[in-house]
Every structure is written in C-alpha cells, then in structure tokens.
Amino acid sequence: MVGGVAVGGGHPVVVQSMTNTDTADVDGTVAQVAELAEAGSEIVRVTVNTREAAHAVPEIDEALRARGTVVPLVGDFHFTGHRLLSEVPDCAKTLAKYRINPGNVGRGARHDDNFATMIEVAASNDRPVRIGVNAGSLDSELLDRLMDENAASDDPVDAALLVRRALVESALDSARAAEELGLPADRIIVSCKVSRLPDMVAVYEELASRSEYPLHLGLTEAGVGAKGIVSSSAALAILLQQGIGDTIRASLTPAPGGDRTLEVRVCRDLLQSLGIRSFRPQVTACPGCGRTTSTVFQDLAVRIEAHLEERMAVWKTERPGAAELNVAVMGCIVNGPGESRAANIGLSLPGTGEEPRAPVYVDGEKVATLEGPALAEDFIDMVERYVVDNYPASGSGR
Numbered sequence: 555m556v557g558g559v560a561v562g563g564g565h566p567v568v569v570q571s572m573t574n575t576d577t578a579d580v581d582g583t584v585a586q587v588a589e590l591a592e593a594g595s596e597i598v599r600v601t602v603n604t605r606e607a608a609h610a611v612p613e614i615d616e617a618l619r620a621r622g623t624v625v626p627l628v629g630d631f632h633f634t635g636h637r638l639l640s641e642v643p644d645c646a647k648t649l650a651k652y653r654i655n656p657g658n659v660g661r662g663a664r665h666d667d668n669f670a671t672m673i674e675v676a677a678s679n680d681r682p683v684r685i686g687v688n689a690g691s692l693d694s695e696l697l698d699r700l701m702d703e704n705a706a707s708d709d710p711v712d713a714a715l716l717v718r719r720a721l722v723e724s725a726l727d728s729a730r731a732a733e734e735l736g737l738p739a740d741r742i743i744v745s746c747k748v749s750r751l752p753d754m755v756a757v758y759e760e761l762a763s764r765s766e767y768p769l770h771l772g773l774t775e776a777g778v779g780a781k782g783i784v785s786s787s788a789a790l791a792i793l794l795q796q797g798i799g800d801t802i803r804a805s806l807t808p809a810p811g812g813d814r815t816l817e818v819r820v821c822r823d824l825l826q827s828l829g830i831r832s833f834r835p836q837v838t839a840c841p842g843c844g845r846t847t848s849t850v851f852q853d854l855a856v857r858i859e860a861h862l863e864e865r866m867a868v869w870k871t872e873r874p875g876a877a878e879l880n881v882a883v884m885g886c887i888v889n890g891p892g893e894s895r896a897a898n899i900g901l902s903l904p905g906t907g908e909e910p911r912a913p914v915y916v917d918g919e920k921v922a923t924l925e926g927p928a929l930a931e932d933f934i935d936m937v938e939r940y941v942v943d944n945y946p947a948s949g950s951g952r
Contacts, residue, residue: 556682557626557650559596561743561800562768566831568801569821570597570770572630574814577607577614584617586814591618591625593815594822594833597801599628599653602635608642615648626650628684632658632691636671646675651743653684656728657691665695669728673735682741683732684770687725689717689748696724718753721746722760729767742767743801747774751789758793768800775805782806783816787824794828834866835879838893838900842885845905851885854903854930858883861934865941875945881937882915891915899940901933916940 555561561568571590575583577600587598602608615627629649631638636659639646646652652672659668676683687693697720704710711719725744733739744767746757754773761769773789776782786804793799802825804817825831839855840846858881869876882900884890890902894915901912901924911925914936924932 556597556628558624559626559650561682563740565800567794567799567825568596569594569818569825570599570628570801570803571595571814571818571821572599572803572805573601574808575600577601578604578610580610580613580617583610583614584621587614587618587625587627588621588623589815590818591623593818595625595815595818597626597628597650599630602629602631602638602645602649603633605638605642608638608645611642611645612648628653631655631672635659636668639672639675646679646681649681651682651684652676653686654728655686655688655691656724657687657693661695665693666731669731670735673732673737676741677736680741682743683737684743684745685725685728685732686745686747686770687721687728688774689721689746689753690774692717692720693724696720696727714753718748718757718760721748721757722764725761726765729765739767743770744768745770745772747772747805749773749775751785751792754789755792758798759796762796762798769798770801770803771799772803772805776807778807778809783820787820790821790824791828794825794830832877834877835862835881837862838880838882838884838897840885840889840893845888846885846903850910851883851903854933855883857930858934858937862937865938869941869945871948873941873945873947876941879937879941879945895919898944899937 559568573583573586575586577583583600590598602611627649628651630653632655635654654672656669659665673683700716700720704716725746729742729744732742744761746761748754748757751773758769758771771790771793773786776786783806790802802821804820806817808814808816822833826833826836837855837859842852880897882894882897884893884902886905894900894902895918899916901914903910903912910929911923912929913920914922914924
C-alpha cells in the first residue's frame with residue numbers, strides 16, 4: 555500500500571506522475587499536484603532535495619487536504635536523503651513512500667551507512683520504499699567491478715549488456731539489503747529506468763524473472779511531443795502485455811509552460827487501449843478518407859468525446875460502470891455500420907456529398923435514424939439515456 559493505494563499483488567496497475575515545481579514553493583507545488591491528481595494521477599512524486607523542500611512537504615499535504623485533494627505524496631531523494639529524512643521527521647511521516655536511488659547515496663562505507671539510515675527511517679514510519687535505479691546515475695563502484703570481471707572473462711559481453719546487468723544487480727542487491735535492514739519485502743518496489751526502449755524491455759524482463767517485488771515501469775527521459783509519447787507507450791505496452799508492471803509513468807518532456815498532465819493522460823489512455831483498466835467511455839471514430847469529405851462526423855466525434863470526458867467526472871462516482879461504455883461515431887458506409895453495431899451505441903454517417911442522415915445502433919440493433927441540425931444533440935441524448943438504463947447508480951443495488 556502507498557498511502558491507501560494498493561500496488562502489486564494483482565491489484566490494478568497504478569498511474570503516477572511527478573511535479574516539476576520547486577517543492578519549497580508550497581503554493582506552486584500544491585497547484586500542480588492537484589492538477590495531476592485531477593487528471594488521474596493516483597500517486598504523485600515530489601523532489602525533496604533541500605531542507606526547505608523537506609519542511610514544505612507537510613504544508614503541501616495539509617493544503618491539498620484542505621482543498622479536498624487526497625493523493626499519496628512520494629519523496630524523491632538523491633544525495634541528501636539520509637540527512638533530510640532524519641533531520642525533518644515531519645517530512646518522513648507525511649510522505650507516503652520514499653524513492654531511493656542507490657547510485658546517489660554515497661560511496662563505500664558512506665553508501666551503506668546512508669542507505670541504512672533511509673531504510674531505517676522508512677521501517678520506523680512503516681513506509682514503503684522504491685529502489686529506483688537509473689542508467690544515468692548507476693552505482694559506479696558496482697559498474698566498475700562488473701567491468702573488471704567482464705574484462706577478465708573468457709567470454710566478455712558488450713557494454714550495453716553489461717550496463718543492463720549492472721542495473722538489475724544494483725536494484726536487487728539494494729532490495730535484499732533493505733530486507734536485511736528490517737524493511738519487509740512487501741514494502742519494497744523496484745524500478746530500473748533507462749532511456750532506450752530495447753534496454754528497458756530487457757531489464758524489466760530480467761527483473762520480473764528474478765524477483766517478485768512490485769515493479770514501477772517507465773522509459774526515463776522519453777523526450778518531447780509525439781516522439782516521447784510513442785517511445786513511452788511502446789515500451790510500456792510491450793511489458794504490460796506480458797503482465798509485467800504494477801505502476802507506470804510516462805516521463806515526457808513538456809514544452810516550456812506546457813501541460814504537465816499530458817503524461818497522466820497518456821498512461822490512462824494506454825491502459826485503456828490495452829484493456830487493462832477503464833477510466834472513461836471509449837469512442838471509436840474513423841480517421842476519414844476520400845469518402846468523408848464532409849467534416850460532420852469529425853465535429854460530432856470531437857463533441858461526443860468532450861461530452862463523455864465532462865460527464866465522466868460525475869459518472870465515476872454516480873455510475874462508475876459507464877467507464878466501460880463504447881461509443882462509435884463513423885463517417886461512411888464502408889465500416890460505419892459494422893463498427894456501430896459492435897459498439898454499445900453508435901451511429902454511421904453516409905459519407906461524401908450527402909445530407910447528414912445517420913442510422914443509430916444500440917447493442918447491435920438499429921433503433922433510429924437521426925438527421926437535421928439537432929443530430930448531435932439527439933445522439934448525445936441517446937447516449938445519456940443508454941448510460942442511465944445500463945449502468946446502475948452507485949448503491950442502487952440493481
């Protein structure tokens with residue numbers, strides 16, 4: 555459990571994200587955490603890198619609760635986590651989980667002492683820990699040792715494979731060390747973040763085969779725009795389809811002043827596309843072609859999507875089953891009727907150069923033909939009636 559959110563053990567895959575505000579800026583961080591949570595992030599991580607940031611954590615949590623936003627906060631620690639968790643106990647108690655990067659806790663004896671301090675604080679506060687290894691900050695002593703062993707081997711491997719091995723060994727060695735220090739195995743989550751898709755897949759397949767710790771998936775530094783979305787989605791999908799992964803994040807680089815919640819929406823859409831979780835009704839709409847020169851179906855698809863997104867804010871508590879709804883908005887007679895019949899409710903416009911006149915199908919049966927200037931409103935009304943008729947109100951016992 556992470557602050558009331560179940561992770562691993564067959565529970566649904568959890569969507570998480572991270573702020574990019576200065577955590578010492580309480581108002582700015584509260585606003586962004588609330589925005590991420592409203593978009594659907596079930597866990598939010600914040601940077602805790604200074605005493606000011608550590609002291610701000612309880613204030614942030616209190617301000618979030620005052621505005622009705624209850625979301626687990628995870629502290630992201632590098633280099634100074636052992637001091638901050640020890641010196642600011644209110645921060646340690648407030649955070650729902652600690653993220654520790656074993657490559658950034660010191661070297662030699664200091665590494666072991668600093669790591670032990672953080673684990674002991676976690677155990678005393680009954681907090682889970684994510685052992686979060688990154689290729690960009692890999693434990694240099696471990697990597698040096700493996701490189702020396704590899705150089706002396708009769709069958710040396712290439713550098714990329716060696717780094718993958720080092721990532722896995724660092725994560726599992728650190729997890730075992732945490733258990734030896736008194737942190738129960740069910741309070742440990744593991745991640746190995748890399749920036750190349752093939753490496754990520756190989757590393758997590760190895761982790762999954764060698765341990766039973768819950769795994770947090772993410773392609774780190776995925777990039778900007780479409781490239782970042784495609785890379786993250788592809789990497790996550792390959793692993794999730796194998797049943798690997800318990801929490802996920804899409805580490806997208808937003809444009810300056812851009813929308814931080816995009817990474818949350820990408821994760822939710824990915825899980826829904828894979829059939830792993832349902833967050834909102836699914837709209838099936840064709841891409842258009844030479845048979846659909848009219849923009850009527852495009853306008854209608856956009857309106858329906860926006861309406862369902864808005865209504866799901868209410869339905870998720872009043873009629874949660876509506877998240878399973880499938881709606882089709884098709885643009886011509888080639889695939890339109892078939893896709894509309896396959897949906898819970900769908901309509902099919904006729905295509906090029908014709909007056910909008912659309913048959914509507916409900917659970918495979920044609921029930922009406924809509925036309926005229928109120929076509930969109932009429933279809934939306936039919937969708938609303940379908941939800942009321944087919945998805946019981948919470949607590950109704952139907």
